[in-house]
Amino acid sequence: MHHSYIDKYARHNSPLHRLDARTKIISSILFVVLIAVTPSPGSVFLTVGASIPLFLCFIGRIPISYLLIRSLIIIPFAGFAALSYAFSSSSDDILWQWGPLRLSSEGMSNALILLLRSWIAVSAMILLVNTTPFDSLLKGMRRLKVPALFIMLLSFFYRFLYLLWDEVERMQRARNMRYYGGYWKRQVGIMGSMISSLFLRSFQRAEMVQFAMIARGWNGEIKLLPAFPLQRRDLMVLLSMIICLVGLWLLRTF
């Protein structure tokens, strides 16, 4: 169990970590949706929008470098889209030309808008999972009326994930000790048998868990403790986040 690097900072302590999960979920969803639906955002909107995650990162005591590195995950898709934007504008103000490739300033600004927008959304999500432990995230989602069955499946998933992760690492180590690389057909065969034995092992384990649970009286439902109320502080923060977002929305054309 040494895989805490997924949500590395989720169990630290800061004002942001102490907030109720529902507050954080609602405000992150609203923020991401606001960023995604604004049709042609202006520069002020994007600057303010980009500074919000950075500011919250500071409050939540998460290193900025961590945020920046994790957000590189958008590059393959968003980078390709941005490149296609930069080179496909039909306006006349050409900055640089090489054969059919024409880099215009309008295309450049469109590409920058796209990248920034994508970055803001992804960093809001990174902040959410790195300030909320996964179990309270699920609890918050449950209180926000996400179907109970889906939450249960997600919690089983999360619980088994680390177990199988260790299993895969062991299998990989065993393979690397016995095998020196080789013809691709053999590699594919080895991969196939690794995956099938991983599947059979995990299936067997899950069935054992299921029988054990049924033997102890489980009937497909998980009972929760009574709803825990939102603190006044959480409501205040939620309200001020919503006011901030409305303010941001008013800025959208600037």
Next chain:
Amino acid sequence: MHIPDGLLDTKTWVSMSLISGGILAGALRGLKRDPLLQRIPVIGMTAAFVFAAQMLNFPVAGGTSGHFMGGVFCCILLGPWTGFITMSLVLTIQCLLFQDGGLTALGANIFNMGLIGSVGGFYLYFFFRLLFWGDRTRPVAYAFASWTSVMLAAAFAAVELSISGTIKLSLGLPAMLGSHALIGLGEAFITASALAAIWRVKPEFMTMQKF
């Protein structure tokens, strides 16, 4: 093929989210009703399995590495709708914990990879079984089904991006199909060899009652 936030426009992501959410709600209701599948731990474990199996990287030409996606594999073993729920769980966790795929694009990603890439692959398998009906050519049908489903999922992603006006179809479609032709090849070989191995060891899996 995970689309991040900000690349789909509002009409596309809202409608894709509604479609995927509706199908997922229907599948979950079916799961609840089915007496055989009071099997929530199995689905949770299978989703974790897909996730763990995706960590097994294999080298592809040119220094890059590919990994197994597993949608068709799960659908053939456990049934199309169980496979769909499994892939939705995997995609949701990838979106929430790893930021692989955006929150607003989650519906589109579930549609592409869960519905087209997995359930679609399951039905394509029956189509390819008509062409390769023998017992020995079964892996060929697995391979064709998973390659075609990867290509279809990539094509759907390109179409969604072009409907949003982000990447033109004339540019996006060849790029997506070209890059996924190779990925799909890896997926096809691995799915076929993994399913063939299960067929050898535990043939009762293939005749199990499915949902």
